[in-house]
Amino acid sequence: MKKILAVTGIRSEYFILQPIFEELTKRNDIRLKVVVTGTHLSPLHGNTYKLIENDGYNLIKLETLLSSDLLSGRCKSVGIQLMGLTDIVLREKPDWLMVLGDREESITTATVGTYMNIPVAHICGGDRVVGNIDDSVRHAVTKLAHLHFPTTRENGDRILKMGEEPWRVNVVGNPALDSIRKQENLSYDYINNRLGTNLKEEKPFILLIKHPLSSEIEEAENQMRVTLEAVSELGYSTIITYPNSDAGGYDMIRVIKEFERKYSFIKAFETLPRDIFVNLQRKAALLLGNSSSGILEAPFLKLPVVNVGNRQKQRQHAENIIFVPHEKEKIKESIEKAIFDKDFIELCKNCINPYGDGYSGERIARIIAETEINNELINKQIIY
Amino acid sequence: MKKILAVTGIRSEYFILQPIFEELTKRNDIRLKVVVTGTHLSPLHGNTYKLIENDGYNLIKLETLLSSDLLSGRCKSVGIQLMGLTDIVLREKPDWLMVLGDREESITTATVGTYMNIPVAHICGGDRVVGNIDDSVRHAVTKLAHLHFPTTRENGDRILKMGEEPWRVNVVGNPALDSIRKQENLSYDYINNRLGTNLKEEKPFILLIKHPLSSEIEEAENQMRVTLEAVSELGYSTIITYPNSDAGGYDMIRVIKEFERKYSFIKAFETLPRDIFVNLQRKAALLLGNSSSGILEAPFLKLPVVNVGNRQKQRQHAENIIFVPHEKEKIKESIEKAIFDKDFIELCKNCINPYGDGYSGERIARIIAETEINNELINKQIIY
């Protein structure tokens, strides 16, 4: 019976982790506890720990997010998290730590595992998202973690090149696809009822998610403004979810509120329930912004994507994505292309998805359960 | 005029950094402040911040070291340091952060630089010391840092293989050699006077420094015991300095005190002044234990080394070093070889030193001063 302590700090992470949690919980050789931290416990971000609680997992709450829009605020939160997580790990004595991606909780969890000799399973390492500190953090976590679960072969190869021992690297696909695969279909009526919207099958609508870049904080406000000007001039129904808590996020939210007040066809939500969100992805004419779901989930759903700006730019992607700069006219053109260009829509429908088959959670759960915890696992060696 | 904030947490680090500080201070386009943290502010480790203060640098004190012998204690201290360092960086707004190696302050400084968009100069990256968490931390710091100053070509190549952009990597030699080069010769009388010892030119003596390994904490006590049994059976004068504050260190200190009480030819010091230490390295028959100075400094001084146990084992080294396991008889044999085997002593005298020429500080200071701070520097890209 092994005890796994998984750490999650933001809703987007949880949706990728959840299918793994589900599979871990099914096994009787594993006991799972989930540390919820970061934005999950922030009312400004919708107190999303309640989602995880409602899903029935055993939670440990760790408050860490400073109410700040300075870079230092985010950084200091990393220290707060590291302190609290150490206390929790001292108490829980888990056999494994598990964490995803490239955020605060990724570097803290990997650091705690390293200093406390507890193996760390890292989900979604090896990826490349240029122009963001996320890249540095993700690769640093790779150098600390003990078992790697990249989503694609390309990402797995990148991990190997960084000097990781091959037996530590497991290409498993993107677990988020598991939950998309399993998500029930919802009707327009049901969705409109839940959201107070007026979406219709025959009217194309836009799903908009846009986050600030750590290297372009000053421009965050204007980037959101340009995007929303394009949207408002076209006049399609548009559903927005708020950006994450990174520096610049507050500025973007202010702009969103401004446009929401002016245009009735724009509707913003702090957060959306997962079932609604997946069905919006299924029904939307396109995904606009720079959300990673445009890279990771959209090809599985054959959803066209208009990615605005530098975020996601050099990541491995399928053919369903159009990259545009922060220029209003180009954004408008690309939106129209995604809605009306039959060739492009056909291309999207047939695009190859490098992110797996929707059965990643089971693979990860099994590999962790079957990996022996010994000195070879704990003592990392660079291969060159 | 650029402002550099250097961070140091332990005496051994400072001795490598000091020649860089000296060169930075000479320049009139650089202003240097030094954050002293970790063991520097611990009375148990000799309050070594006073050394740095006496050397005339502008200090900012940051207390972080928990009085603990649990792994969690060290790890929690990392969080405390990250919090405090963030506050300091918010206040100081440095143009550069500088840190060395693979300890707590290395990972915290690199993390702060990453999240706060301040370039980090990393000294002594790319090294390999198997069987210690230091390796993981050092390579993670490499993935976060913006400018790399490895000591040897081999280490520089390792950094390149990890995907760092070539222009970020500067092979400069080991700055510790600068201070050894400049250190005045001291007489036996002077040294004996200062230490209360009775060393003589004609009597070979041993310099012993031995640290615990993070992966062999439980054995730390016994490792020190076996080593001291070998020493005490041979009966040569032996000068010991205390191990660092890593888990297991307290156990080792207890054993050292026990032997010191029993054998008058064994003398231990919490810490030794740098001038004394360098002259002891020059005069000793051998360096015993597992100190990194056996790898990094001894070949420059042509000093024979007996390295006991796994620490330092797979690092790049010169021919002046004998590796032995924790077995009393083997340790005794190797000590005798280092003292009496003329061939081996000759080999040591002619060993090739891959760690540079004693002019590294000037190189590092110049490169940092001349590097433009721009987006290209801040936004790291992995090369594959």
Next chain:
Amino acid sequence: MKKILAVTGIRSEYFILQPIFEELTKRNDIRLKVVVTGTHLSPLHGNTYKLIENDGYNLIKLETLLSSDLLSGRCKSVGIQLMGLTDIVLREKPDWLMVLGDREESITTATVGTYMNIPVAHICGGDRVVGNIDDSVRHAVTKLAHLHFPTTRENGDRILKMGEEPWRVNVVGNPALDSIRKQENLSYDYINNRLGTNLKEEKPFILLIKHPLSSEIEEAENQMRVTLEAVSELGYSTIITYPNSDAGGYDMIRVIKEFERKYSFIKAFETLPRDIFVNLQRKAALLLGNSSSGILEAPFLKLPVVNVGNRQKQRQHAENIIFVPHEKEKIKESIEKAIFDKDFIELCKNCINPYGDGYSGERIARIIAETEINNELINKQIIY
């Protein structure tokens, strides 16, 4: 030349402290630095540190406020503040610490002074505000602080009864009155211009400030709702400023936004510039809610106050205040009384103000400057 480190965590505090800062700055035997912390650095609370920066003081930023609506969030922030403040005090080595009231920064500053043997000047101690944790904190701070500056004789007597040595207690009046006294008169046009409002001399308007009580968090939302229902049924122009960051505050803000959307005569602001705020106090028909300015400042301005609920209830107050429970009809009645009842309005005009003459800042600055720092000051003795 003595160095004073003052600590402030919220806008309301700063407006009381500012007249003291002004007088301290005038003196040439005092050097002042101001630690800004808590809500001052929170974008959600208007980043009010910028006010202090604009006033020309020398700031040290200390981020501490967690983005949380749990009680634990506020409490953990106290710990974060204590850690950071200690680092700052170690570095600054101030001769004096200064803090006001009964909030997080009050208990942390007093604790740091106590443990680091630095005298603490405490402004506005001895007060009594039943039904809030503030009371416990304020009195605890009194037991830690070294020099007391209560605003009224009654509060000074309470401090003496708690066993403080009489020479430590200085009744000085409320420094907030200094700035009200000095505040220039602004015209309706100017104010309307700045706020985008449509206030007129001939139309009575309401100033509404309402905070949550720590002992009635669950009711916070409903308390705000009842108050706003009363206001909206009467239909007078109403200017609201947001509640503080205590638990329950987020809920109240949500309700405010809801009513603001519905009623054009209701206008809410995250924060108001001090000059505008004082002039609104001068021009308003009444102050509604439970703000401490109703107790502390309104009698100086002869402004009628309708205090809703238990906050402020057992505090020393003048005759210009009507206490009502959270009942819509009673709130409506009291508002009408404050606007139309000539006897009550006359009573307000002649009310006796126990909070001083508007020259408190100078007194406090002088006493601190002239107090010798010695063992008698540092070593507190209870008098019984």
Next chain:
Amino acid sequence: MKKILAVTGIRSEYFILQPIFEELTKRNDIRLKVVVTGTHLSPLHGNTYKLIENDGYNLIKLETLLSSDLLSGRCKSVGIQLMGLTDIVLREKPDWLMVLGDREESITTATVGTYMNIPVAHICGGDRVVGNIDDSVRHAVTKLAHLHFPTTRENGDRILKMGEEPWRVNVVGNPALDSIRKQENLSYDYINNRLGTNLKEEKPFILLIKHPLSSEIEEAENQMRVTLEAVSELGYSTIITYPNSDAGGYDMIRVIKEFERKYSFIKAFETLPRDIFVNLQRKAALLLGNSSSGILEAPFLKLPVVNVGNRQKQRQHAENIIFVPHEKEKIKESIEKAIFDKDFIELCKNCINPYGDGYSGERIARIIAETEINNELINKQIIY
């Protein structure tokens, strides 16, 4: 079933708390967990959490003690403790918090209870120990705590004078006497065996415990030296236990080690098992130093006390105590008086003990178990 979370940070505290824990554990309407923190987890202080673990209590470890001899080190540890304790309380959701005295954990526990609306039971409040920050902290804790358990009527009266509501104050005696009462008698042989000493019934021996004063840190080293010079000139067997971790403690330990090396009749221990310690108190000719056990426990045991210096000076005490300054000759005289002056020894035998009857634990456990948790308990009111 009520859940109590007790917090302890030092061995001396635990020995007073343990009899309460024992009685709480006996009850079936109470569940007890113990947070061990501060010096309990420091190897330098003997890792005394193991004592509590061995006694069978359910522990939660919280590492907080910085390895520092600066005042700031102790103060920063308070902040670390406050952060960690908040996390624990958020997770445990106890019905009650319990803490003793006037140390770091006292102020942090009372602060957490206050901000999180959890009632705090405070043991040993109301006491007076002039010349130490402990006094300020203890009285501040009184102003925060919800139920008071002073040891003597005098202390209870002091709490009432500070404005606490009378129903919150319960004079119960000193729980430490419970464990002394129950402690089995040990023979000289057994003790000598355990300690490696050579104590004998017919040879008077001294028990020496001396702590630094926060207001006399610089003198700490010399105070210990003078005391040990007196002891060494007299030549009686002397058993020492180390001072606590307060600033100055390290200096004192250094002096103790120096004298221990020189004089075989002096023997020092980091810590002593409780059964041994109580029996040494029973058998010693006198207690020397400034330990609070001279005030609190010695009159129950009729043990003569020579209290050196200002610590304990103005506390309520029985007639068995001689106060002397830090002067060698006076210390020697007083020791001789305590050993040979028959009248004084007789006086000690008949001294009145104000600290209770050895049944305090049961009283405290019962009162807590029977106190209803309601708004009246949580919302404190000052009585004037």
